[in-house]
Amino acid sequence: MKDISQPNPMISADVGDNVTLHCYRLQADKSGSIVWYKQNAGEKPRVMVTVQHDISYEDEFKPPKFSIEEDQRNGHLKIANVETSDEAMYYCGYRKFLTRFGNGTYLSVRGDEDVKVSVFQSSVSDSVPAGASVTLQCSVLSESRAAELQVLWFRAAPSQSHPQLIYTHHNSSLQCESESSKHTCVYNLSKNIFSLNDTGTYYCAVVLCGKIIFGKGTRVQREKFERSVNPVVIVLAVALGVCVLVICALIFQIKRNYEKSTVKLKQDKRLNQDCDQNVELNYAALHFTKKRTTRGRGKTQQTEDIIYSDVRRLPVT
Structure with a gap:
């Protein structure tokens, strides 16, 4: 049985935003401690803060930048004034003899001044019956030529530890329009929703200059059983x-x-x-x-x- 739950596999934020990464304790036993870890790409996880009777912050992860929103059972991590250096995978663990980890939450930070790219998605898609097809739309506004952009689609679901790459757009310049120095590109992804394994939050992302810029994501869900009976x-x-x-x-x-x-x-x-x-x-x-x-x-x-x-x-x- 799991001891910790991290319901959000991915969170997108702009530079300067305040975000909260949720961590829920699933057991009534509070004798163990909650520990937050940060893992940058290609690096080992680092301990940020330990929550037991008291809250102990590591040197580089102290308030007011980082803080714990604690209640009787849970320990949520709050990050103030988000910066591009905060983009990483954050793990919540429950330590009692052994450490059991949640699935992790990836924090994606948008708004780097060196990369003038914005990604727009509709937040929620309509519920679709089993076997039906849904079309997801992603609009990319940039100051770079479309040929330099690489557009990816990811799917994130609570059952997954990491967002899953499902599609890469090629020949993206064919889907773009240019007005003076601005380039607007629209990308569509058609997906058949056969089962719950096809539901979740779909993220459109742009790879540019070694950085991945995510949209806010589009949530796709199936209709309830009463409305779609096999x-x-x-x-x-x-x-x-x-x-x-x-x-x-x-x-x-x-x-x-x-x-x-x-x-x-x-x-x-x-x-x-x-x-x-x-x-x-x-x-x-x-x-x-x-x-x-x-x-x-x-x-x-x-x-x-x-x-x-x-x-x-x-x-x-």
């Missing part, structure tokens, strides 16, 4: 709905058959019980008379034996 998703959703209906119908049929069989079993059981209860028993007594002779009297005495028998009568249905 047809495959629709087909899968319909198929899922049909499957659910079929399963419900089968469950209903099985339940219905089970109820019918249960009712029949109850009826058969009740019928058998009724048969047993409606059996009528009639008892008849059969008399058998025996003659026995008594001595001395000459008289015959009859004895009687009684045997009971039953007759069962079933009810007539």
Whole structure:
């Protein structure tokens, strides 16, 4: 899990501007320290300031030029009166036993008096649906001939540690108009937006005399899911709905058959019980008379034996 977030991969500023480079602490643990580093092209990173209980600035990075905007969890770096020498990559790190770095923020400084070039871009592009094409426009105003300019396009996204070079314009003089000492060039970049990997901030940049001059960037974003639904998703959703209906119908049929069989079993059981209860028993007594002779009297005495028998009568249905 990351401990530090630097949401802005690139910031453009003019000479004399005040800028803030954001650094967010993602963990609630504040026992570690926040450390800012500056890395110029071709050089090693240098420690600028350390933020823990106190703020400790290195000698060449002291206030009021550099300062920390500190709150309970975060430590943002503020740079006042930006100069061309401030153009560099700035890293925020979280130090606790080990140092974990953010993706870094590149500060691009415009307005060098020796290079009379201005780059203009629209700040935000309209949201586009997946698969659609967007055309980005960049206007370059310079006092140098267009043939001397090299125009580049970069894409920056929060998931990337550095802006990515995606296109270089060639034969730039064919897209320029000259009026006296001013040269105006318009550059267009067409880009298909297939996925979130194609979104982000697109920067137009001019390379002149060993310096890169960036525009403010154009942010490209996709339309929300509700407004651009993939047809495959629709087909899968319909198929899922049909499957659910079929399963419900089968469950209903099985339940219905089970109820019918249960009712029949109850009826058969009740019928058998009724048969047993409606059996009528009639008892008849059969008399058998025996003659026995008594001595001395000459008289015959009859004895009687009684045997009971039953007759069962079933009810007539």
